[in-house]
Amino acid sequence: MASLIRVSRREVALMAVTFFWGGTFLAVHLVQQYCGPLFFVGVRFGTASLMGIAVFHRMLRGVTAAEIRAGTAIGLCMCVAYVSQTYGLRTISSSRSAFLTALYVPMVPLLQWVVLRRPPHVMSWVGIGLAFCGLMLLSGTGAVSGAFGPGEAATLLGALATTGEIILIGRFAGRGDSRRITVVQLVVTGVLALAAMPVMGESLPAFSWAWVAGGVGLGAASVLIQLTMNWAQKAVSPTRATIIYAGEPVWGGLVGWIAGDVLPATSVAGAACIVAGVLASELRLPARKRGPDATS
Structure with missing residues (x-):
């Protein structure tokens, strides 16, 4: 039992990152x-x-x-993840975004299967099934009716990119200096986002202290967050890190609820299914122990 509840300093650091993430949904929204x-x-x-x-x-x-390649790959995933999530938050609530973003948790074993040829275990499939049910409930009357709009689709793309980010960090974290890799990925993310503005037809906004405070404040926090993730995931596996990150939608939903977000009963049920899927995807069924007379 003690081994199940023992938590390292690196895992505590990732928990702090998850708590902060939960509050950023409302701020970005x-x-x-x-x-x-x-x-x-x-x-x-x-x-x-x-x-x-x-x-x-x-x-x-x-x-x-090697550090430049690692930082560039992670930064590309980060850019897609943050831009997609930010775009989604223009049209959906912070609570809805938080629970949809949490779908990266059951996505991790699927992507590991495709990329690393590691098939998901039984509980991963259970988690994926629950997450899919939750997604359908969150979409209201279902994707077929059109209730699942561009904001939700963009958020799902962000969840997929976040999946790639987590796997890449886990793969490259121990192959270089985490500080240098962090700086490279931050530069790549920022440069790609700004370079995409004329391509996507986005114009410069009027000056506002709101985006100044939000951008600078979250920018400063992003340095600490990425440093923490790169440092912690040197010893914490992508799977272990992912279950810690599973607390993100809970904190995000709580902050949104405090701020006045109202979710219908189907959305609450959908959020509960996603959280259940997140947790189920990281559970392991106990192995059967063979008794001394099992071979007789």
Whole structure:
């Protein structure tokens, strides 16, 4: 029993990251009234990049090609994840976004199956089934009726990109200096978001202290978050990290509820199914022990 409840410092750090993530849904949702998603992600991670470079500029002189490749791959996933999630928050509530984003948890074993050839275990399939049921309930009357709109679709894309980010961090975290990899991924995320603005037809917003405070504040936090994830996942497996991240929709839903989000009964049931699927996907059935007379 003691081994089941023992929690390391790195796992506690990831729990703190998850708690913070839960509160960012509402903050980003509110800021979207003042600027577009690409601009906001660009400001957020542009700020984080400048801070990371300022703090670790000496260490960056020793950056290797492998660290640049790792940071670029992670940064690409991060850019897609944050831009998609931010776009979704323009039209859906922070609570709804939090629970849909949580679908990356059952997605992790599926992507590991496709990319790493590691088939999901039985409970992963249970979690995937529950998550799919929750998704249908959250969509209201179902995707067929059109109730599942662009905001939800973008959020699901963000969840898929987050899945890739977690797997890549787990793969590359131990193959270089986490500080240098962190700075590279922050730079890539910010630059890609800003570069995509003219391509996607997003214009510069009018000045507002709302997007300044949101972008700079979350940018500073992003440095600490990515450093923590890269540091912690050197010893915490992607699977273990994912179940810790499963607390994100709970905190996000709670913050949204406190702020006045109202979810119908079907959405509450859908959120409960997703949380149940998140937890079920990381459970392991106990192995049967063979008794001394089992071979007789």
